Amino acid sequence: MIVRWLPIFAPALLGLILAVWYNQSDLANPTFVLRAQISALIALAGFGLSALAAVGLILSDWVERRHIKTLLEAAEERRRFLTRLDHELKNPLTAIFAGLANLNSDVPAEDRKASTASIEAQMKRLRGLVSDLRKLADLETRQLERAPVDLSELLRDNFELLQERIEPASRQISLSIPQAPWPLPQVSGDRDLLFLAVHNLLDNAIKFSSPGDAIELRAYEDGSDVVIEVADTGPGIPESEQAQVWNELYRGEGARGISGSGLGLALVRSIVQRHGGKVTLRSRLGQGTVFALHLPASEVTRR
Amino acid sequence: MPRLQTILLVDDERAITENLAPFLERSGFDVQVASDGEQALELLPEVNPDLLVLDVLMPKIDGREVLRRLRSQGNWVPILLLTQVGEAGERAMALEEGADDYLNKPFDPHELVARIRAVLRRARPGKPPLAAAWQLKCGELSLDRRSRRVYLKSDELTLTPKAVALLEYLMTHPDELVSRDRLLDVVWGWDYPVGTRAVDTRIAELRRELGDDAADPRYIETIPGQGYRFAADVEGLE
Numbered sequence: 001m002i003v004r005w006l007p008i009f010a011p012a013l014l015g016l017i018l019a020v021w022y023n024q025s026d027l028a029n030p031t032f033v034l035r036a037q038i039s040a041l042i043a044l045a046g047f048g049l050s051a052l053a054a055v056g057l058i059l060s061d062w063v064e065r066r067h068i069k070t071l072l073e074a075a076e077e078r079r080r081f082l083t084r085l086d087h088e089l090k091n092p093l094t095a096i097f098a099g100l101a102n103l104n105s106d107v108p109a110e111d112r113k114a115s116t117a118s119i120e121a122q123m124k125r126l127r128g129l130v131s132d133l134r135k136l137a138d139l140e141t142r143q144l145e146r147a148p149v150d151l152s153e154l155l156r157d158n159f160e161l162l163q164e165r166i167e168p169a170s171r172q173i174s175l176s177i178p179q180a181p182w183p184l185p186q187v188s189g190d191r192d193l194l195f196l197a198v199h200n201l202l203d204n205a206i207k208f209s210s211p212g213d214a215i216e217l218r219a220y221e222d223g224s225d226v227v228i229e230v231a232d233t234g235p236g237i238p239e240s241e242q243a244q245v246w247n248e249l250y251r252g253e254g255a256r257g258i259s260g261s262g263l264g265l266a267l268v269r270s271i272v273q274r275h276g277g278k279v280t281l282r283s284r285l286g287q288g289t290v291f292a293l294h295l296p297a298s299e300v301t302r303r
Numbered sequence: 304m305p306r307l308q309t310i311l312l313v314d315d316e317r318a319i320t321e322n323l324a325p326f327l328e329r330s331g332f333d334v335q336v337a338s339d340g341e342q343a344l345e346l347l348p349e350v351n352p353d354l355l356v357l358d359v360l361m362p363k364i365d366g367r368e369v370l371r372r373l374r375s376q377g378n379w380v381p382i383l384l385l386t387q388v389g390e391a392g393e394r395a396m397a398l399e400e401g402a403d404d405y406l407n408k409p410f411d412p413h414e415l416v417a418r419i420r421a422v423l424r425r426a427r428p429g430k431p432p433l434a435a436a437w438q439l440k441c442g443e444l445s446l447d448r449r450s451r452r453v454y455l456k457s458d459e460l461t462l463t464p465k466a467v468a469l470l471e472y473l474m475t476h477p478d479e480l481v482s483r484d485r486l487l488d489v490v491w492g493w494d495y496p497v498g499t500r501a502v503d504t505r506i507a508e509l510r511r512e513l514g515d516d517a518a519d520p521r522y523i524e525t526i527p528g529q530g531y532r533f534a535a536d537v538e539g540l541e
Contacts (some may be wrong), residue, residue: 127409147463157500192465192491192501 008053015046048134077247084249088129088262092122124258132263136248139270145190148298151219151226152177154191158198159217162206164200170211176218184219185297187226189275194295201230201265201291207258208289209234224279225294233288244284268293307333308423311352313369315361315384323412330416340364344372347380354381356415357402367400372436374401381426383418386412401435406477407488419422419480432475436539439474444475444513444522453512460512463516465490466505473523473533482530506531 016064016288019039093119102115104134159175167175178184198217205215209232216231237245241252246269249262268291283289308330314320317338324334335350337343341363343355359366370382375493384405403422408413426432433439439446443456451467462470472489473481483502490505506523509515515522524534 145463145465152322161500195501294490 004057008050008057011049011053012046012052015043015049018046019043020238066270081248084251084262085168088249089126090124095119095122096281118281129261132261132267135267136263136270138216139267139274144274146188147191148186149191149194151194151228151295152188155197155198155217155219155228158165158195158202161199162202162215162217166206170208171206172212172214174214174216176216184226185221187275187295188298189295193271194275197268197293198228198230200268202292203260204264204291205232205234206229207260208254213288220249222294224234224297226297228293228295229290231288232288236285236287236289237283238285239283242281245281246279265291304404307331309350309351310354310356310419311334311337311343311346312356313337313340313361313366314356314358315339318359319358323415326412326415327419332419340366340369343369345518347373348390352380354383354426356385356421357382358385359516360387370400370402374431377388377433378434379429381422381432383415383422401430401431403434412524422434422477425476425479431462431539433477433537433539434475436541438540439471440538440540441474441477441533446471455513462512463505463508466512469502469505470509474537475521477533477535477537480526480530502531503510 019042022042023039063278099115099119099122103112114168116138120187155175155177159173162173202215204218207213212232214231215233216229218231219228220225221227235254237252237254244250245252246265250264251262255262268278277294279291279292282292308331310327312320312327312334312337314322314323315338320336320338326333326338333353335346337346339361341359344364347406355369357366357369364372366384370384373380373382374484379401381403382401384402386405386407403419406418415509439448439450445454446452446467447454449469451464453462453467453470466540468490469486472486483499486502486505490502506525510517510523513522517525520534522533522535524532
């Protein structure tokens, strides 16, 4: 550390030596005053250079420390992800082992049938997990299709699908898309992926709410962004978990025992970020949750 | 009784061949197994299979290399590639290098049998498959697979890359019923929830550009509740 800081004093020291030497050297005739001023200037230049170098060094240290911090955080998140993945794989595997043990010939045919069905269900769960992991990996490398996407239409399609999926009386669902004074601007991107993102949010809203709860799908313009929100009157997410729910395979307390790969929100985040947007959430325990996708509107359709 | 058709199953994962071989046999095929590309090339003249099921990732000589060697020797034995998870480029490669079809792992064994049957039905002994052609032609419609451009008469059509991929798959599998799920897999390489709509949107886009009437199609026929079929004859050009 000291060795890194030593060279900083070199310009100051050099300036000082030069100043003293210049001041004392015996030159022919120029006035004493002028000599004194020049030597002061030289010393000042030296100190200035030293100060500049010091600021530079402090800045680069700060940048480096921040870089290390993000690296450490990424390493930590990766470690947590592997732990969760391990956990996520263990449960279906344990169930499959148990199911296989029931397939002996001395087990009644009826029970064997149930075990086979259970094994198949666990295999499907594993396949779903692998498939979602692949989507995540794929999203990072795949080239994004950039075409104008009509969000109003996309939201209506999604809403229709929601109506088909749930018992009409079980949730109060509503859709609100602004039409006046002008319709929602288009965004540029991949319609299928954006559809998937909204679909995943609605899927969660159904999973985490109960009969009688309300689910709202709505959109509005916010400056140069389009914001899509999915709101529910479900149980809400504790504040301590809110930052983590976007992480791969993260499961909060309230999500235990609820089916899903644990990658739905991670996929949503990845899709939105690939479109140059960001995701946010607001939630209150006992009241409900709002998930929001902020997408930059395409230049063409903006006034 | 007609001769059973022979399949050479090539995969280095024994857990897969051990379970898959009996399943294929029960489905009515004579099955031989090779555990890597080298062994497959050795066995080939002796077994003389009607079709190869070839895994891509294998030690010694991988599936890709086997495919390349056979095709460069002018050997057009039908090949079905088992591609790996997560490699979007691998699927395009599979068709470009002359595989007849491909299937992503993990797959349902019934799907494999269905695919094998479709490839065998389409195969023209000793001749390159449509999947190996660089240009696909069907009357006034032509698709250049290198440049990913589609022409109707001499006008170039403006299609999204996904629509081109769909058309390419349909044209290389003429007269075959292709399910929506399969088409989704072609475009995405992963299962996509609520995908039927995504496929229908793209097919509508294709029909609009091709000037094809869904009620009286020249090219793409809808099989209600099942999928789509490219109804016209396709010619492959080098």
